[in-house]
Amino acid sequence: MKVTSIEFKNFRNLRDGVIIPCAGVNVIYGDNAQGKTNLIEALWLFCGGHSFRTSKDSEVIKWDTDFARLDLNFYGQERPQKASLIISAKKKLVSINGVEKKSSSSLIEKFCAVVFSPEHLNLIKRGPGERRRFIDSAICREKLQNAVALSKYNRMLIQRNALLKDIMKKPWLEDTLDIWDAQLARYGSVLIKKRLEYVRMLSERASDFHNGISKGSEKLQIKYISTENAESNDTQEEIEKKFSEKILQNRKNDIKLGVTLSGPHRDDIDILINEKSAKAFASQGQQRSAVLSMKLAEAAVLRERMGEEPVILLDDVLSELDQSRQDFLLNELKHCQVFITCCEQSNKEQLKEGKVFFVKDGTIN
Ligand SMILES: Nc1ncnc2c1ncn2[C@@H]1O[C@H](COP(=O)(O)OP(=O)(O)O)[C@@H](O)[C@H]1O
Ligand SMILES: [Mg+2]
Known part of the structure; x- marks a missing residue:
C-alpha cells in the first residue's frame, strides 16, 4: 500500500495544497508546532477510525472554518484508488473511488497503516x-x-x-x-x-x-x-x-x-x-524501541493477513534513540512506505534514500 498524494483543505494549521510523497521513506522535518503531527494525523484518518490524538473529529477543522476536506490517492489491492473525507461539526462524509459510504469504517478494508506516536509509550x-x-x-x-x-x-x-x-x-x-x-x-x-x-x-x-x-x-x-x-x-x-x-x-x-x-x-x-x-527496568530509549518493535510487528502481522504492506506512520520516534537505532528506522525499513517526523537537521542528513519535506507554519515544501 502506497500513498501517491494527499490534498488538504482547512485541515488544522496545514495550508491548503497537495503533497506527493515517495514510495519509500518520507522524512517530515521542522521545528515544534509547525504541523508535522497534523500531516501524520491526516493520513491516519484514512484507516477508518478516530484520530490517535482526539476522539472529537471536529477538532481537525481549521479554526474559523466550517469543514475540513482530505483527498487521498493511493495504490492498494494492485490498483490506483482514491478516498476522500469531509469533516464538518456534525458529521463525517466518506467516499471511496467516487462512491459515498455510510460510515468511515468502510475504509478499514481499503487503506491500512500503523501509527506510532509518543502516546503509545503508555503501552509500557x-x-x-x-x-x-x-x-x-x-x-x-x-x-x-x-x-x-x-x-x-x-x-x-x-x-x-x-x-x-x-x-x-x-x-x-x-x-x-x-x-x-x-x-x-x-x-x-x-x-x-x-x-x-x-x-x-x-x-x-x-x-x-x-x-x-x-x-x-x-x-x-x-x-x-x-x-x-x-x-x-x-x-x-x-x-x-x-x-x-x-x-x-x-x-x-x-x-x-x-x-x-x-x-x-x-x-x-x-x-x-x-x-x-x-x-520496571528499561530506559526511555529501550522502552521506545520496544514499543516501536511492537508497532512494526503489528504491521507485519497485518501484511500477512491482508496481503498488503501497511503504510508506517512514525511521529516523534527519533528523539531518545541513539544513532544506530535512528539509522535502522531511516534506512532499513525497506519495502514499505514510511512517514517519519523529526526536528533535528542531523536526522534528515542521515537519510540515505527517500524524500524530505520541510514544514513551517503549516506550509509543507
Ligand atoms: N483546528 C486547528 N486549526 C488551526 N490550527 C490548529 C488546529 N489544531 C491545531 N492547530 C495548530 O497546529 C499546530 C501544531 O501542529 P503539530 O502538527 O502538532 O506540530 P508539530 O510540528 O510539533 O508536530 C499548533 O500550533 C496548533 O495551534
Ligand atoms: Mg508533533
Missing part, C-alpha cells in the same frame, strides 16, 4: 488496560467475529457484576449465576484464544525487529498473562473449561467483592527486555 508505562486495548483492537481489525465476541463478553461481564452486587442483598439469587458463568466462559474463551494466537505472532515478529533496532544487543519478548492459566496451544474448548473452573473457584470472593475477579478483562501482557520487565 501505564496499566494493563492500555495493553489489552492494543491487542483487542488488533484482533477486532482482523475479523468482525472477534469484535462481536469482545462486545458480547463485555456486556455479559457488566450484567454478571450487577448480579453479584444483587446477590449480596438477596443471596437466593446465587442459583442464577450458572447461566451467566457459562456465557462468560463461552465468549471469554473465544477472546482468550485469539489474543493468545495474536500475542504469539506479535512476539516473534517484534523480537526480530527489536533485534534489528538494537543491533542484536537486546532480546524482546511479549507474553500473554492469563488469569485462567490458558496456554497458547490449548484448544478453545480447553480454555473454556479452564476459565469455567476458575470462575467457579472464585465465586465466593466474586460475591464478597461484587466483581468478577478472573477473565480476559483481568489478563495482561508482559513486555520483557533481556528477560526483565520493560516497565
Whole structure:
C-alpha cells in the first residue's frame, strides 16, 4: 500500500495544497508546532477510525472554518484508488473511488497503516488496560467475529457484576449465576484464544525487529498473562473449561467483592527486555524501541493477513534513540512506505534514500 498524494483543505494549521510523497521513506522535518503531527494525523484518518490524538473529529477543522476536506490517492489491492473525507461539526462524509459510504469504517478494508506516536509509550508505562486495548483492537481489525465476541463478553461481564452486587442483598439469587458463568466462559474463551494466537505472532515478529533496532544487543519478548492459566496451544474448548473452573473457584470472593475477579478483562501482557520487565527496568530509549518493535510487528502481522504492506506512520520516534537505532528506522525499513517526523537537521542528513519535506507554519515544501 502506497500513498501517491494527499490534498488538504482547512485541515488544522496545514495550508491548503497537495503533497506527493515517495514510495519509500518520507522524512517530515521542522521545528515544534509547525504541523508535522497534523500531516501524520491526516493520513491516519484514512484507516477508518478516530484520530490517535482526539476522539472529537471536529477538532481537525481549521479554526474559523466550517469543514475540513482530505483527498487521498493511493495504490492498494494492485490498483490506483482514491478516498476522500469531509469533516464538518456534525458529521463525517466518506467516499471511496467516487462512491459515498455510510460510515468511515468502510475504509478499514481499503487503506491500512500503523501509527506510532509518543502516546503509545503508555503501552509500557501505564496499566494493563492500555495493553489489552492494543491487542483487542488488533484482533477486532482482523475479523468482525472477534469484535462481536469482545462486545458480547463485555456486556455479559457488566450484567454478571450487577448480579453479584444483587446477590449480596438477596443471596437466593446465587442459583442464577450458572447461566451467566457459562456465557462468560463461552465468549471469554473465544477472546482468550485469539489474543493468545495474536500475542504469539506479535512476539516473534517484534523480537526480530527489536533485534534489528538494537543491533542484536537486546532480546524482546511479549507474553500473554492469563488469569485462567490458558496456554497458547490449548484448544478453545480447553480454555473454556479452564476459565469455567476458575470462575467457579472464585465465586465466593466474586460475591464478597461484587466483581468478577478472573477473565480476559483481568489478563495482561508482559513486555520483557533481556528477560526483565520493560516497565520496571528499561530506559526511555529501550522502552521506545520496544514499543516501536511492537508497532512494526503489528504491521507485519497485518501484511500477512491482508496481503498488503501497511503504510508506517512514525511521529516523534527519533528523539531518545541513539544513532544506530535512528539509522535502522531511516534506512532499513525497506519495502514499505514510511512517514517519519523529526526536528533535528542531523536526522534528515542521515537519510540515505527517500524524500524530505520541510514544514513551517503549516506550509509543507
Ligand atoms: N483546528 C486547528 N486549526 C488551526 N490550527 C490548529 C488546529 N489544531 C491545531 N492547530 C495548530 O497546529 C499546530 C501544531 O501542529 P503539530 O502538527 O502538532 O506540530 P508539530 O510540528 O510539533 O508536530 C499548533 O500550533 C496548533 O495551534
Ligand atoms: Mg508533533
